[in-house]
Amino acid sequence: MPTTLxxxxxxxPAVDEELANDxxxxxxxxxDPINLMSYVTFVLKSLFGYSDEKATALMLDVHHKGKxxxxxxxxxxxxxHVYRLHEHSLWASMEHDE
Amino acid sequence: MSSGSDRGFVAPVxxxxxxxxxxxxxxxxxxxxxxxxxxSENGPRFRLNFDPDERAFLVRLLAELKELLTxxxxxxTAPLLHRLFxxxxxxxxxxxxxxxxLMREELVASRVAAIDSVSTLLSPAGAEDDGVGTAATQHAxxxxxxxxxxxQSLNAIRLVLGTMLDITDDESSDAAETGDSYEFGLYDHxxxxxxxxxxxxxxx
Numbered sequence: 001m002p003t004t005l006x007x008x009x010x011x012x013p014a015v016d017e018e019l020a021n022d023x024x025x026x027x028x029x030x031x032d033p034i035n036l037m038s039y040v041t042f043v044l045k046s047l048f049g050y051s052d053e054k055a056t057a058l059m060l061d062v063h064h065k066g067k068x069x070x071x072x073x074x075x076x077x078x079x080x081h082v083y084r085l086h087e088h089s090l091w092a093s094m095e096h097d098e
Numbered sequence: 099m100s101s102g103s104d105r106g107f108v109a110p111v112x113x114x115x116x117x118x119x120x121x122x123x124x125x126x127x128x129x130x131x132x133x134x135x136x137x138s139e140n141g142p143r144f145r146l147n148f149d150p151d152e153r154a155f156l157v158r159l160l161a162e163l164k165e166l167l168t169x170x171x172x173x174x175t176a177p178l179l180h181r182l183f184x185x186x187x188x189x190x191x192x193x194x195x196x197x198x199x200l201m202r203e204e205l206v207a208s209r210v211a212a213i214d215s216v217s218t219l220l221s222p223a224g225a226e227d228d229g230v231g232t233a234a235t236q237h238a239x240x241x242x243x244x245x246x247x248x249x250q251s252l253n254a255i256r257l258v259l260g261t262m263l264d265i266t267d268d269e270s271s272d273a274a275e276t277g278d279s280y281e282f283g284l285y286d287h288x289x290x291x292x293x294x295x296x297x298x299x300x301x302x
Contacts, residue, residue: 033260033265033266034256034257034260034261034265035253035257036289036292036293036296038293038296038297039249039253039292039296042296042299042300045300046246046299079186079197079201082186082197083186083201083204083205086183086184086186086201086205087205087208087209087250088250088253089181089182089250089253089254089257091184092184092186093184093185093186093187093188094186094187095187095188095189
């Protein structure tokens with residue numbers, strides 16, 4: 001939100017470039033042998049508001065396939081998701097959606 | 099959960115019905131409760147059923163975790179810290195460096211805030227400061243945010259312990275369950291407490 005009425009010089013090319021690069025990101029949780037399955041399910045429910053069924057399915061994907069995409073979004077959103085997963089000690093990372 | 103058939107058994111962490119609660123409030127964690135806008139006044143309450151020795155022991159473990167988080171990284175602590183602060187970008191060193199630069203300090207602060215509030219909740223002195231008194235300490239209740247902080251901190255301790263025990267795949271995890279060293283025992287015990295904490299928070 002601008003706090004001044006003065007015209008602001010905008011560096012438009014840079015903005016466009018940034019937007020063009022801002023392809024969707026996916027947030028990945030990787031399998032780890034230490035975190036409890038019930039804990040992982042609970043964290044996914046509590047951070048993303050997922051149902052018991054969805055969170056359990058994602059947790060089982062992580063457990064059996066080694067990883068699962070648990071969320072997606074622009075870079076800022078994905079980074080916030082990763083941060084909160086890290087806060088809960090889940091092994092999370094993010095990458096561009098293929 | 100089979101507590102109904104197991105008479106005399108007391109869960110380490112339990113959810114309290116609203117009806118029989120409301121007189122004791124030790125919600126000291128409201129300012130670190132940013133993850134969950136639960137409205138600690140009206141949200142569910144929880145109780146920790148630990149004897150004084152176990153409380154003191156947990157406080158000591160929390161202090162060790164805080165020490166690890168706030169001390170200079172050494173060769174010995176690097177693998178533990180790596181597990182607590184995993185990389186966000188696996189294939190992009192520049193973005194990863196930026197993430198660590200921007201987020202790591204915040205992550206440490208968040209973890210330390212949780213540790214501090216949980217330590218206070220577990221310490222008799224902390225409850226006294228709150229005007230609750232030592233006699234009531236065993237029955238002081240926690241908000242949902244407090245209990246989340248307890249869960250996160252305990253899980254972090256267990257993660258450090260598991261990393262020290264070299265539990266790096268599901269096979270060694272299974273071995274840990276049958277291990278009988280002191281560390282394996284503690285690792286298992288923390289898992290047991292965590293399991294109940296998750297159940298209590300899940301409302302079951």
